[in-house]
Amino acid sequence: MTESRKLFSPSDYDELVDKYDTWLFDCDGVLWRGTTLIDGALEVLQLLRSRKKSIIFVTNNATLSRASYKKKFDKLGVEAHVDEIFGSAYAAAVYLSSVVKLPKDKKVFVIGMAGLEEELRDEGISFVGGTDPADNTLEPFPATPYKLDPAVGAVLCGLDLAVNYTKLSKAFIHLNTDPSCLFLVTNEDSTYPAQGGLLLPGAGAISAPLRYALDRDPISTGKPAQTMLDCIKAKHNFDTERTIMVGDRLNTDILFGKQGGLSTLLVLTGITQESDLRSNAPPVAIPDFVTNSIGDLKQIKSQGS
Amino acid sequence: MTESRKLFSPSDYDELVDKYDTWLFDCDGVLWRGTTLIDGALEVLQLLRSRKKSIIFVTNNATLSRASYKKKFDKLGVEAHVDEIFGSAYAAAVYLSSVVKLPKDKKVFVIGMAGLEEELRDEGISFVGGTDPADNTLEPFPATPYKLDPAVGAVLCGLDLAVNYTKLSKAFIHLNTDPSCLFLVTNEDSTYPAQGGLLLPGAGAISAPLRYALDRDPISTGKPAQTMLDCIKAKHNFDTERTIMVGDRLNTDILFGKQGGLSTLLVLTGITQESDLRSNAPPVAIPDFVTNSIGDLKQIKSQGS
Numbered sequence: 001m002t003e004s005r006k007l008f009s010p011s012d013y014d015e016l017v018d019k020y021d022t023w024l025f026d027c028d029g030v031l032w033r034g035t036t037l038i039d040g041a042l043e044v045l046q047l048l049r050s051r052k053k054s055i056i057f058v059t060n061n062a063t064l065s066r067a068s069y070k071k072k073f074d075k076l077g078v079e080a081h082v083d084e085i086f087g088s089a090y091a092a093a094v095y096l097s098s099v100v101k102l103p104k105d106k107k108v109f110v111i112g113m114a115g116l117e118e119e120l121r122d123e124g125i126s127f128v129g130g131t132d133p134a135d136n137t138l139e140p141f142p143a144t145p146y147k148l149d150p151a152v153g154a155v156l157c158g159l160d161l162a163v164n165y166t167k168l169s170k171a172f173i174h175l176n177t178d179p180s181c182l183f184l185v186t187n188e189d190s191t192y193p194a195q196g197g198l199l200l201p202g203a204g205a206i207s208a209p210l211r212y213a214l215d216r217d218p219i220s221t222g223k224p225a226q227t228m229l230d231c232i233k234a235k236h237n238f239d240t241e242r243t244i245m246v247g248d249r250l251n252t253d254i255l256f257g258k259q260g261g262l263s264t265l266l267v268l269t270g271i272t273q274e275s276d277l278r279s280n281a282p283p284v285a286i287p288d289f290v291t292n293s294i295g296d297l298k299q300i301k302s303q304g305s
Numbered sequence: 306m307t308e309s310r311k312l313f314s315p316s317d318y319d320e321l322v323d324k325y326d327t328w329l330f331d332c333d334g335v336l337w338r339g340t341t342l343i344d345g346a347l348e349v350l351q352l353l354r355s356r357k358k359s360i361i362f363v364t365n366n367a368t369l370s371r372a373s374y375k376k377k378f379d380k381l382g383v384e385a386h387v388d389e390i391f392g393s394a395y396a397a398a399v400y401l402s403s404v405v406k407l408p409k410d411k412k413v414f415v416i417g418m419a420g421l422e423e424e425l426r427d428e429g430i431s432f433v434g435g436t437d438p439a440d441n442t443l444e445p446f447p448a449t450p451y452k453l454d455p456a457v458g459a460v461l462c463g464l465d466l467a468v469n470y471t472k473l474s475k476a477f478i479h480l481n482t483d484p485s486c487l488f489l490v491t492n493e494d495s496t497y498p499a500q501g502g503l504l505l506p507g508a509g510a511i512s513a514p515l516r517y518a519l520d521r522d523p524i525s526t527g528k529p530a531q532t533m534l535d536c537i538k539a540k541h542n543f544d545t546e547r548t549i550m551v552g553d554r555l556n557t558d559i560l561f562g563k564q565g566g567l568s569t570l571l572v573l574t575g576i577t578q579e580s581d582l583r584s585n586a587p588p589v590a591i592p593d594f595v596t597n598s599i600g601d602l603k604q605i606k607s608q609g610s
Contacts, residue, residue, distance in 0.1 A: 039380055113443075136443055137443075138441055138469060139506070140467075141466065142499070142503070145501070146503070148495075155565075157307075160470075161432050161445040161446065161470045162443040162445075162470065163468075163469065163470055163473075164443060164467075164468065165466045165468055166466065166468055168468075168506055168510070171505060172504075172505065172506050172510075173503075173505075176504060189517075190517055190518045190520070191518050194447070195447075195451070198447070198451070198478075199477075199481060200446070200474050200477065200478075201470075201473055201474060201514050201515075201518040202518065203515075204517055204518075205473070205477075205513075205514035205515075205517045205518040206514065207516075208505075208510075208513035208514045208516065208517035209506050209510035209511065209513045209514065210509045210510075211513065212516075213495045213496050213506040213507065213509075213510040213512035213513075215495065225588075242466055252520065270531040276563075282506075287465075302372040305457050
């Protein structure tokens with residue numbers, strides 16, 4: 001078992017930055033926590049840009065479209081461009097349009113929020129469910145006999161704070177009635193950190209009733225699934241050998257990087273604690289490098305300094 | 306592997322009835338389907354009563370209290386007494402009051418419907434959540450910072466047609482924050498047959514988000530869990546050797562009977578088809594006897610005939 005290398009000194013960080021041209025960043029727990037920037041994150045991103053590094057933001061957050069996610073960067077004063085942002089909602093939409101090539105007369109039944117719908121719309125995918133008021137109800141299902149829509153060719157499930165029995169039932173009926181109906185999830189995160197760091201059930205928990213009732217596993221388009229990396233590769237050219245994934249979760253970020261043949265840097269400002277790496281159970285993925293915080297990279301030299 | 310015995314002739318049925326004094330019946334798929342009685346079920350129950358057999362109804366339906374479930378029998382013209390009816394909601398309430406002996410100053414957080422609340426109330430168990438209008442909302446959670454109620458000592462989850470993110474989040478926070486908080490489910494049925502036989506996600510699917518987010522298995526009080534049998538035994542005396550469980554599901558009814566040391570009779574009017582017994586994968590439980598329908602027992606002699 002390879003050990004992770006813990007980084008400390010300015011020369012450690014300089015060496016690291018010299019080694020990689022493309023930097024993939026998870027956001028929550030790495031660059032910010034909730035609405036608070038991690039100390040030094042802003043300067044480090046600017047330093048990397050000054051050193052002509054490519055920066056890509058890779059998030060499993062499927063409640064926001066890239067355009068809305070960009071607004072979060074703007075608010076925090078972090079430079080970011082929409083084409084640098086890859087969210088699992090976008091990856092799901094691209095997967096449906098470019099990999100599955102969902103026929104134009106087919107629709108997706110959505111359990112998810114406006115951001116997911118926005119990405120589907122942008123990729124020209126028709127959908128039902130989602131934020132449709134008719135499906136956002138706590139009335140017992142079915143109020144009237146449910147007529148299966150034969151145009152539904154896929155069910156896509158992301159984090160949905162308005163999840164309810166009607167949406168779950170409709171999704172279930174489609175998948176249970178038609179074995180050729182695709183079952184996609186934006187990501188399988190068991191939890192996510194809400195405002196103030198409060199841990200709440202994540203997108204994986206939202207799709208769990210369907211997995212359980214159907215005894216069927218979905219295709220995921222979020223980290224650690226390589227679908228997300230394929231989606232990034234379709235839009236950006238990079239040399240995997242000179243690319244590093246920076247994240248705070250072993251079972252998503254670090255596993256994602258490892259499986260994609262990238263180098264990996266774990267930061268300890270989010271979910272994973274240093275003690276998790278030393279626990280008796282072997283970790284799900286071992287990062288190449290570990291540092292306390294992305295802010296530690298402030299010690300590198302800027303271009304020309 | 307023991308084979309099931311398929312029953313055909315009047316003497317088969319007479320022999321069966323002679324052998325067992327106590328008859329445990331699953332209801333949906335055995336005595337009725339939705340709101341339609343299975344042909345002959347009424348007569349067979351009357352015949353068994355005329356032969357002085359004890360009859361007990363054992364259902365995983367946790368949306369109705371025993372009192373409400375009795376009304377269903379009344380409507381269908383089937384003789385039944387409340388103390389003959391064991392539902393998984395009742396089993397959960399008895400488990401909390403008699404096995405766990407939940408302290409009087411502790412409460413249960415409920416994901417479930419009025420019938421479950423009724424059984425808890427009858428057993429003197431305090432609860433929050435459930436049908437409380439404050440928790441039956443599709444507003445994003447938390448609307449205001451959630452204050453953990455330290456009096457909650459257990460989370461109990463049954464089928465809830467008004468399940469939503471607020472209830473799931475509160476249940477999750479209690480279980481995630483306090484490892485001593487009990488995690489109970491009324492049953493783990495993946496699906497249930499709604500009106501017209503439409504299959505919809507069952508109670509097991511409702512608790513699946515919690516299992517997934519917590520990576521923790523709950524205690525179940527419904528079939529096949531033996532908690533249900535313990536609950537029946539606490540109220541009725543019977544000789545397990547002269548007791549038979551009649552049901553339509555291998556993974557609940559038949560497994561429940563087998564694990565409890567009862568004999569088992571599978572009927573083919575519900576979920577399990579005869580072909581399921583002959584499939585390549587070994588069935589989860591092999592019934593001692595199989596018959597097409599409970600109505601087949603009409604062929605037995607009534608007392609004195």
